[in-house]
Amino acid sequence: xxLNRKIAYINLSSGKITQKVISKSMRALYLGGRGxxxxxxxxxxxxxxxxxxxxxxxxxxxxxxxxxxxxxxxRCDIAAKSPLTGAVGDSNIGGFFAIELRLAGFDHLxxxxxxxxxxxxxxxxGDIEIRDASNLWGLDxxxxxxxxxxxxxxxxxxxxxxxxxxxxxxxYANVRTGMKNAAGRTGMGCVMGSKNLxxxxxxxxxxxxxxxxxxxxxxxxxxNTMITSTRWARAQSKWGTLIIYSNTNTTGLIxxxxxxxxxxxxGEDLEPEVMDRYSFGMSGxxxxxxxxxxxxxxxxxxxAHFGEGPEYTSLGAFGTMxxxxxxxxxxxGNHLVNKYGIDTLEIGGIMAWxxxxxxxxxxxxxxxxxxxxxxxxxxxxxxxxxxxSKREGVLGDMLADGFLPSIAKIGKESEYYAMQIKxxxxxxxxxxxxxxxxxxxxxxxxxxxxxxxxxxxxxYGLPEEVLKEIYGHxxxxxxxxxxxxxxxxxxxxxxxxxxxxxxxxxxQTVFCAVNAPKFEEFSKLIYLTTGLEFSxxxxxxxxxxxxxxxxxxxNREGFTRKDDKLPERFYKEPxxxxxxxxxxxxxxxxxxxxxxxxxxxxxxxxxxxIPTEETxxxxxxETKHSNRS
Amino acid sequence: xxxxxxxxxxxxxxxxxxxxxxxxxxxxxxxxINNILTQLVNRYGNEFDIIDPSTGKISNENVILLxxxxxxxxxxxxxxxxxxxxxxxxxxx
Numbered sequence: 001x002x003l004n005r006k007i008a009y010i011n012l013s014s015g016k017i018t019q020k021v022i023s024k025s026m027r028a029l030y031l032g033g034r035g036x037x038x039x040x041x042x043x044x045x046x047x048x049x050x051x052x053x054x055x056x057x058x059x060x061x062x063x064x065x066x067x068x069x070x071x072x073x074x075r076c077d078i079a080a081k082s083p084l085t086g087a088v089g090d091s092n093i094g095g096f097f098a099i100e101l102r103l104a105g106f107d108h109l110x111x112x113x114x115x116x117x118x119x120x121x122x123x124x125x126g127d128i129e130i131r132d133a134s135n136l137w138g139l140d141x142x143x144x145x146x147x148x149x150x151x152x153x154x155x156x157x158x159x160x161x162x163x164x165x166x167x168x169x170x171x172y173a174n175v176r177t178g179m180k181n182a183a184g185r186t187g188m189g190c191v192m193g194s195k196n197l198x199x200x201x202x203x204x205x206x207x208x209x210x211x212x213x214x215x216x217x218x219x220x221x222x223x224n225t226m227i228t229s230t231r232w233a234r235a236q237s238k239w240g241t242l243i244i245y246s247n248t249n250t251t252g253l254i255x256x257x258x259x260x261x262x263x264x265x266x267g268e269d270l271e272p273e274v275m276d277r278y279s280f281g282m283s284g285x286x287x288x289x290x291x292x293x294x295x296x297x298x299x300x301x302x303x304a305h306f307g308e309g310p311e312y313t314s315l316g317a318f319g320t321m322x323x324x325x326x327x328x329x330x331x332x333g334n335h336l337v338n339k340y341g342i343d344t345l346e347i348g349g350i351m352a353w354x355x356x357x358x359x360x361x362x363x364x365x366x367x368x369x370x371x372x373x374x375x376x377x378x379x380x381x382x383x384x385x386x387x388x389s390k391r392e393g394v395l396g397d398m399l400a401d402g403f404l405p406s407i408a409k410i411g412k413e414s415e416y417y418a419m420q421i422k423x424x425x426x427x428x429x430x431x432x433x434x435x436x437x438x439x440x441x442x443x444x445x446x447x448x449x450x451x452x453x454x455x456x457x458x459x460y461g462l463p464e465e466v467l468k469e470i471y472g473h474x475x476x477x478x479x480x481x482x483x484x485x486x487x488x489x490x491x492x493x494x495x496x497x498x499x500x501x502x503x504x505x506x507x508q509t510v511f512c513a514v515n516a517p518k519f520e521e522f523s524k525l526i527y528l529t530t531g532l533e534f535s536x537x538x539x540x541x542x543x544x545x546x547x548x549x550x551x552x553x554x555n556r557e558g559f560t561r562k563d564d565k566l567p568e569r570f571y572k573e574p575x576x577x578x579x580x581x582x583x584x585x586x587x588x589x590x591x592x593x594x595x596x597x598x599x600x601x602x603x604x605x606x607x608x609x610i611p612t613e614e615t616x617x618x619x620x621x622e623t624k625h626s627n628r629s
Numbered sequence: 630x631x632x633x634x635x636x637x638x639x640x641x642x643x644x645x646x647x648x649x650x651x652x653x654x655x656x657x658x659x660x661x662i663n664n665i666l667t668q669l670v671n672r673y674g675n676e677f678d679i680i681d682p683s684t685g686k687i688s689n690e691n692v693i694l695l696x697x698x699x700x701x702x703x704x705x706x707x708x709x710x711x712x713x714x715x716x717x718x719x720x721x722x
Contacts (some may be wrong), residue, residue: 213710231690232718235641244642247719461699579697
């Protein structure tokens with residue numbers, strides 16, 4: 001059965017590998033994926049551990065529903081203490097790795113220690129080996145995967161790999177699989193690099209038995225039909241996430257030139273329809289019926305390549321945030337970060353920041369080695385990506401450590417322009433007109449982050465009775481309003497914690513349409529897949545448990561309410577352009593503070609953002625630290 | 630009767646139908662969203678038939694922004710220089 005999959009504990013220093021079946025009681029508390037990873041994060045990493053030291057644990061987890069043919073149920077959660085923020089490190093990756101790992105007999109890996117030399121893990125049908133990766137070290141993320149296939153003479157192997165950025169311990173290096181998929185955020189590739197771990201390769205031929213297969217297939221078919229019938233899914237399968245740009249850049253909800261503007265004028269070359277020039281089809285992840293990413297060719301010029309994507313995030317990273325209005329440049333930047341294995345969103349945010357500092361003459365000339373950090377110059381962008389990924393020169397090496405160490409080196413005045421929370425860059429959305437989105441990024445456990453709680457429904461102006469039915473509480477249908485938004489964020493956070501733990505795609509939830517899957521549908525899928533019974537309320541409680549465990553980890557590492565802080569710029573500088581409802585907007589600090597207090601209260605945390613004893617007891621969270629490896 | 634000029638912006642499927650990103654439209658000053666939708670259905674076809682017959686409001690599958698504000702009601706009067714965007718759910722990243 002699905003529930004007989006194992007967890008393996010791998011110590012790269014000693015070479016010791018043990019494995020055991022994941023208990024039903026653990027499933028009942030945390031499901032799988034992000035949930036079990038967060039339990040292990042709290043219990044397998046000693047307090048105040050060095051994120052790039054051997055005590056940090058790299059945690060790999062497939063979702064509880066991995067393998068079902070619906071809702072993109074092939075996602076894998078990767079966690080560790082973040083080397084970028086020192087807080088919860090956690091990132092989610094699509095593609096085909098998770099299903100292969102489950103076919104190989106494992107749902108979770110807990111990797112500690114540090115290998116003496118470059119190594120990779122080989123996971124195959126119940127066995128795990130630590131193998132020499134000397135011939136892989138130095139290869140980019142594409143060639144690393146190809147070399148593993150070639151070395152093992154098996155085209156069906158799936159790998160999680162790092163590129164040069166991970167090897168060089170860039171604090172926001174990512175983990176990659178396939179042409180485009182990335183566990184982008186919080187520097188999980190840096191943690192792999194710090195352990196001399198170049199890759200985790202897996203091949204599985206074991207059966208996966210579902211509890212009620214016939215009914216499960218019928219229900220998966222129903223779910224897929226429902227998703228593909230939405231206009232959202234039809235748009236995604238034609239234009240991908242780039243479709244978001246059409247709205248944000250027309251309305252004025254997109255960060256441009258760091259945060260100097262909120263839409264890119266003359267930005268028509270970044271419209272989603274422009275991808276028709278390059279795209280020759282769409283592809284998707286395991287279990288997905290939407291297929292939201294382009295397969296494309298940039299045919300001409302010095303940056304010609306074949307690739308997949310880009311996501312909306314890269315449109316910001318190499319487009320609006322750095323003042324560039326050419327799709328060719330976005331594609332070139334997107335390809336380069338995929339090759340080096342570095343977070344597109346983080347590097348985009350940090351490049352936009354230093355460009356504004358350069359413009360304002362706040363960046364010491366000696367740091368740039370003659371590189372003119374002017375907006376929108378493709379060669380400047382690509383050179384900066386290279387320098388950061390390879391830690392070349394003073395500037396590249398400094399920026400590779402992320403915002404907070406760079407602020408310390410450049411000077412206090414630079415902090416105001418850094419669009420970061422807890423040391424992590426924000427998506428290129430402009431949250432000044434949208435209090436719910438602002439609350440979400442302020443309180444996210446992993447730093448400025450749109451994927452922990454983003455209430456996409458808030459942007460659609462849905463009737464308030466519809467919102468009340470979903471959220472169980474009055475919520476204003478105006479996205480500029482503060483009313484009811486704390487409960488909205490709390491609810492979305494719980495939903496996404498469950499989504500990340502069952503291993504399905506966040507897009508294929510109520511994110512895309514009011515009738516798309518929520519807790520009730522997840523309950524049924526879990527039952528048909530595993531036989532485990534959870535109604536809506538216990539599932540919401542599991543979401544609460546996961547988020548509160550994350551919060552407890554952060555508290556232990558020194559994070560409290562003082563860190564749930566938005567950039568001051570959101571309060572001081574009004575949005576300069578955009579349509580009437582957006583133009584001239586700042587956030588109200590008092591109202592945001594009230595939202596944060598309400599949000600803490602709903603969670604059962606105190607005014608300092610610390611879970612109360614009563615809440616911890618109610619949620620049954622084990623607090624005793626146990627480092628078993 | 631006086632007239633006013635408004636801007637209509639089309640995204641996604643709406644752009645495919647109209648084959649343009651933006652048009653300027655001259656309308657009467659008592660024109661409502663409902664009147665505009667009727668005109669668009671007449672001109673471009675049923676892609677613009679986006680009113681949910683069960684509620685009489687713009688269906689939840691579409692996002693119509695009037696000067697950036699999402700609207701569902703169709704009896705709203707449109708003013709000179711208004712911008713009306715025809716789009717789809719667009720959250721994410």
